[in-house]
Structure formats: C-alpha cells, structure tokens
Amino acid sequence: MSGRAEATERAWNRLRAAILRSPDTYPPLRPPAPEAAVRAFEDATDTRVPEALRTLWGLHEGAYDVRADGLRWDFMDGHAFICLDVARQMHAMVTLPLNHGLFTDRWGRAWDPAWIPVTSRDDSTMYTSGYFVDPGGRVGSWDGHDLTEAVHPTLAHYLHHIADRM
Template sequence: MNHEPLPGAVTERQISDAWQRITDWLLHNAPASHAALGAGAAAEAITALEDDLDIRIPAALRTLWSLTGGDDGVNGAGCLPGNQALMSLDAVADFYRQQMDAQAHQDTLNARRPEYDRVTVWAAAWIPVISYGAADRTSGLYLDASTEYLGRWSRYNEGSGDGLDTLTTYLEDVADMPEAPALATRDKPGLVGGALVWGSRLDPAQEDRWQPLTG
C-alpha cells in the first residue's frame, strides 16, 4: 500500500506520537536499547546540516531528529527492524558527501556511456536516515526530500523492498510491532537481556538467549 505524505503539522504530531510509543516501550522493556538513543538535536544543528548539504529537510525528519539525534546501538545493533540504527547528524553529513562524491565520479563515466548503461548511486535529494548498524553503512534507508518517501540503498544492490513508506508510516509500524508482535510483518521482535533484538538478523551467538515477544 502506498501512503501519501501528510501536511507538516499533522506529520509532526504523528512522528512525535510514534516515537514516544517506541521510546516508552524501550524504557520499560529494553532499557539498554533505550539508553543507546541520543538526545534530540537542536533546531540550529538541523538547520546547519540543511545549509551545509544544501538540501531541504522535510518536517517529518526534522521532527524525528529533534527527538533523538541517533542511535549508538547495543553491540553494534540498533533498535529498528533488522537491527538497523538511526544515524547521527554527523554520520548523515559524512555519508551524504561520500555518496555524492561517488555519484560525481559516475557522472564523469556516464558522459561516455550510452543512456541505458548509465549508473546512479545517489541523488541529491536523498537524505540517509537509517543504516544497517550503528557503525555499518553497507545498506540502509534514505528519505527522498523531493517525494518524502523512504528508499533503500545497498552496496550489494539489494532490492528496494515492497511498497512505499513515509517516515511516519514506517515509525508507526515500528511502534506497533513490539506492542502486538503476533501481527508484526516486517520482522520478529525479541529481547536479549535488556536490548531489543530483531529475529531477521539474530546473531547465532545470541540464539540461546533470544526471547521472541509474544502476544
């Protein structure tokens, strides 16, 4: 199902509500994952990033970053499905520049390639948001500032996934899954000690300690 982006004020409220549900659940059920979340970024820092990258940051992402500035992860794993992690603003800036440099190189090569063989590794409107792990950038999700839909990047040319998510619908789904794990479709949530760990990327060394959520 495709979800159309909503007006700014509605989006800001929905992002805040979804993130509050996520952090409340983590605080009471997975305190180690909760403790790994960074404090919200100042509005001035978000605006400075916007100016530095010369890109408009959509209201949904601006709201999320004002609530948390990233996820340091637990043993390298973040609290989002697939044990992915919300990137810090510094990581966003570094990765965006790296990808734009890679695209500039491809553009030089594309000038000599036939149109059907041209390569796009990154677009100027793509803002990296979520990475494979707290310090792993091999794949992740970006927010397209021009459409406000999420997309996937991958060093290994993995598929983009099914359907189109906005940041709002993604976070609402993430909030739903630990609360109603029997209905979870993206991934299977569970606990290892005080950390939220998702079944799709369960470390074999954790299998004996992983407790899948039920209900």
C-alpha cells in the same frame, strides 16, 4: 505542527514505549538535535531536511552507537539510528561517488542528493545498507544490490513498522 510532524511524533512515541519496556536491550537515545545543528546539516549538504525528519531529530538525534553484547544497536529495522554527523558523512559518501557511476550498473540510477540517510548498517569500512528520507517525506532503502524509493509512504509509517516489530 503539521499533520506529518504530529504523525511522526506519535509513531516515535510508540517506538520509544517499546524501548522503555526493555531499556537494557536498546542503545541510549541521543538528546534532541538543536535547530542550529539541523540548519548546519542543510548548509553542509545543500539539502532541505523534510519536516517529518526535522521532527524526529527534534525528539532524538539518533542513538549512541554502542555495540555491547546483548544491546540492539541495530533496532531500526536492522539498522542503527544515526546522528546528524554520521548522516552528513554518509550523504557525502553516497552522493559524490555514486553520482560518478558507482553502483549505477546495479541500481540503474545514481543517488539523489536530496535523499537524507536516517539509519545505516556498516561493516567498519562502508555503510552497506540503510534507509533514507526523500524530500516528500517518503522512506526509501539501499544496499549493495538495490536502491528502492518509497518503501514506506511516510516517516511515521516507517516508525510504526519498526514499533510493530519490536
């Protein structure tokens, strides 16, 4: 395991410890993503999953989207921790239309197909904001007004940020 993979696992363990302190507050975590599912994601999106994200999905493939009263489905810095299927849907949704000009006037650029969504917030009709991992393992964010690359220098840094806020 590389340094980035180990750092991601350590950061996730901090986050998981915070969840375990109040398990009734957070959504149940999905089991690890099988390696075959990650490869299928890569094939479907024609995008390589960075090692840190592969490590994270190898620990948990997101969280179940349970929106019950009192349950923080949006614990990942105000966003849901999405599964591979949702990440694949979002990737297709933002790559194709955004690269045909949608939001380019607001963002000043198109969505990079190499970016992989890892969290999102939605309003039942569109994913309105979220965080993505770029090929270098940096974490960026988007919403209806801004597209910001490298908000966090690594996925581990992003996870530590979330754990600090929990």
